[in-house]
Amino acid sequence: MANLAAIERIVAAKRTLPGALLPVLHDIQEALGHIPPESVPLIARELNLSRAEIHGVISYYHHFRQTLPGRHLVRICCAEACQAVGGEALAEHARTRLEGSDLTLEPVYCLGLCAIGPALQIDETTLHAHVTPEKFDALMAALAADK
Amino acid sequence: MKARVYVPRDAAALALGADAVAVAIAAEAARRGIDIQVVRNGSRGMFWLEPLIEVATPRGRIAYGPVAASDVRSLFAAGCMSGGVHRLYLGATDALPWLKRQQRLACRHIGVVDPRSLDDYLADGGGEGLRRARGMAPAGIVAQVTDAGLRGRGGAAFPVGIKWQTVLDAPTSPDCAQKYIVCNADEGDSGTFSDRLLMEGDPFSLLEGMAIAGLAVGATRGYIYVRSEYPHAIEALNAALVGGRDWLGDQAGNFAIEVRKGAGSYVCGEETALLESLEGRRGIVRAKPPLPAVSGLFGQPTVINNVITLASVPGILARGRISTVALAAVARAVPCLSSWPATSSTVVWLKCLSALRCASCCTTSAVARVRAGRCARCRSAAHWAPTCPSRNSTRCSTTRRSLP
Numbered sequence: 415m416a417n418l419a420a421i422e423r424i425v426a427a428k429r430t431l432p433g434a435l436l437p438v439l440h441d442i443q444e445a446l447g448h449i450p451p452e453s454v455p456l457i458a459r460e461l462n463l464s465r466a467e468i469h470g471v472i473s474y475y476h477h478f479r480q481t482l483p484g485r486h487l488v489r490i491c492c493a494e495a496c497q498a499v500g501g502e503a504l505a506e507h508a509r510t511r512l513e514g515s516d517l518t519l520e521p522v523y524c525l526g527l528c529a530i531g532p533a534l535q536i537d538e539t540t541l542h543a544h545v546t547p548e549k550f551d552a553l554m555a556a557l558a559a560d561k
Numbered sequence: 562m563k564a565r566v567y568v569p570r571d572a573a574a575l576a577l578g579a580d581a582v583a584v585a586i587a588a589e590a591a592r593r594g595i596d597i598q599v600v601r602n603g604s605r606g607m608f609w610l611e612p613l614i615e616v617a618t619p620r621g622r623i624a625y626g627p628v629a630a631s632d633v634r635s636l637f638a639a640g641c642m643s644g645g646v647h648r649l650y651l652g653a654t655d656a657l658p659w660l661k662r663q664q665r666l667a668c669r670h671i672g673v674v675d676p677r678s679l680d681d682y683l684a685d686g687g688g689e690g691l692r693r694a695r696g697m698a699p700a701g702i703v704a705q706v707t708d709a710g711l712r713g714r715g716g717a718a719f720p721v722g723i724k725w726q727t728v729l730d731a732p733t734s735p736d737c738a739q740k741y742i743v744c745n746a747d748e749g750d751s752g753t754f755s756d757r758l759l760m761e762g763d764p765f766s767l768l769e770g771m772a773i774a775g776l777a778v779g780a781t782r783g784y785i786y787v788r789s790e791y792p793h794a795i796e797a798l799n800a801a802l803v804g805g806r807d808w809l810g811d812q813a814g815n816f817a818i819e820v821r822k823g824a825g826s827y828v829c830g831e832e833t834a835l836l837e838s839l840e841g842r843r844g845i846v847r848a849k850p851p852l853p854a855v856s857g858l859f860g861q862p863t864v865i866n867n868v869i870t871l872a873s874v875p876g877i878l879a880r881g882r883i884s885t886v887a888l889a890a891v892a893r894a895v896p897c898l899s900s901w902p903a904t905s906s907t908v909v910w911l912k913c914l915s916a917l918r919c920a921s922c923c924t925t926s927a928v929a930r931v932r933a934g935r936c937a938r939c940r941s942a943a944h945w946a947p948t949c950p951s952r953n954s955t956r957c958s959t960t961r962r963s964l965p
């Protein structure tokens with residue numbers, strides 16, 4: 415229940431913002447890696463919303479997740495400009511490569527790197543351009559190495 | 562003064578290894594005992610040359626690229642700090658063929674300034690629009706934006722002045738006397754990353770544009786809704802907000818801006834869905850009317866504009882009021898003006914105006930000099946020979962029409 419105390423602090427810090435729900439959900443996900451289901455009643459109480467409303471928002475937005483991701487979150491751009499330069503083949507390769515690994519693979523729709531695709535993002539911090547299957551394997555090997 | 566070396570922090574440059582280059586440059590300079598300041602600027606947009614580093618020399622900024630961290634040692638050995646020649650040497654940045662022919666308006670500070678430094682922005686001519694707007698009546702600001710012909714860059718090309726006028730005229734409800742400026746930075750369409758380029762490379766222009774919009778319609782709060790796929794843009798905006806708080810909140814203005822992060826919904830780029838999202842709900846579009854200009858964020862009159870739209874505003878205010886009379890006089894004297902495509906009116910007006918030459922004295926006009934339709938030097942009225950858009954050519958490169 416350590417989580418709940420942390421969540422309570424996060425909600426308390428943001429609850430007076432106008433339209434506080436998205437900032438609160440972002441902060442929880444940033445701190446815990448996901449939005450635990452047990453946080454929903456707490457947020458509902460603090461923001462004076464129904465649990466259904468909170469659930470509706472969490473499930474509507476692709477960015478929010480209710481389960482913990484793997485050790486790293488790898489996002490591959492699947493939008494048009496990247497598709498046009500081999501993004502789909504890369505995504506397919508990545509799916510096979512990461513099957514059963516402790517990394518989570520997700521599609522993302524445009525990282526704003528359309529001129530240097532296929533593009534890839536790791537943990538919302540690191541970006542990579544011109545990602546070929548070979549370069550992808552090298553990047554994943556580096557992630558595996560720094561356990 | 563420390564020698565300045567520019568290494569972009571734009572997401573595209575980062576994806577191509579700019580951070581490692583910046584680290585290598587700092588280390589190599591330290592090893593050689595050279596005192597340098599590494600400035601993390603925005604990208605000039607030439608991604609095929611990124612990471613494009615620039616060194617400030619007495620000859621101007623000299624560019625090298627694309628630079629890998631492993632090139633840094635040899636760059637220093639070649640004397641890059643004084644613009645020495647190297648395999649990656651590109652010459653003066655401003656003389657690069659792709660840049661040389663451009664006239665940048667909304668993007669004029671990108672890549673030039675340090676996006677985290679308000680002083681840099683002000684030194685590069687930023688802030689003038691807000692300074693002028695502070696001395697103007699709201700209706701005057703709206704009129705100037707209307708006269709400039711600025712249209713929304715979010716896709717629909719709606720005239721900005723008309724939208725602002727609606728918000729200026731809209732009454733607030735008595736229980737919540739608050740109007741809002743909302744910036745649409747949801748840029749969801751693949752292939753378009755100009756909003757990102759601007760937010761990362763020149764966030765102060767956007768903040769300034771929003772503050773001017775606030776003065777124009779009587780709003781004191783602004784929100785920038787940035788998609789979650791752009792963490793670096795969010796970081797750049799927040800850093801600029803810290804550096805620019807006093808400047809934005811200056812005396813009369815007192816404008817407060819907050820950056821809000823989207824959450825991966827394409828539909829939230831639509832303005833009413835975006836407002837729903839800002840209010841903490843699912844991004845489901847609202848029925849119109851009422852327009853957001855009448856009943857927008859939290860039911861209050863709201864200006865909602867795209868990033869580039871708002872960032873174009875400071876330049877318009879900074880140029881002073883171009884009277885419609887002067888414009889009409891110029892338009893009469895410039896046959897090709899009437900056939901410019903209407904959608905890109907601002908850019909084209911300014912492009913034409915700044916490329917005019919007085920037929921009597923041959924002075925090339927700066928925009929300010931054609932005010933009231935007279936040449937600032939010889940005082941003759943409306944004898945403007947067009948040389949647009951490439952100066953000194955007598956043929957308009959858009960209409961292909963030869964001029965008398």
Ligand SMILES: Cc1cc2nc3c(=O)[nH]c(=O)nc-3n(C[C@H](O)[C@H](O)[C@H](O)COP(=O)(O)O)c2cc1C
Nearest residue numbers: 713714715716745747748749830831832866867870
């Ligand atoms: C499905 C949909 C997505 C949109 N996405 C964006 C967007 O990503 N960025 C944007 O500026 N405008 C977008 N718009 C347009 C906005 O609704 C709105 O017209 C715009 O923000 C107004 O600003 P402007 O007048 O400065 O262009 C979108 C519209 C629709 C219908």
Ligand code: FES
Nearest residue numbers: 491496525527528
């Ligand atoms: S389409 Fe992949 S980054 Fe824009």
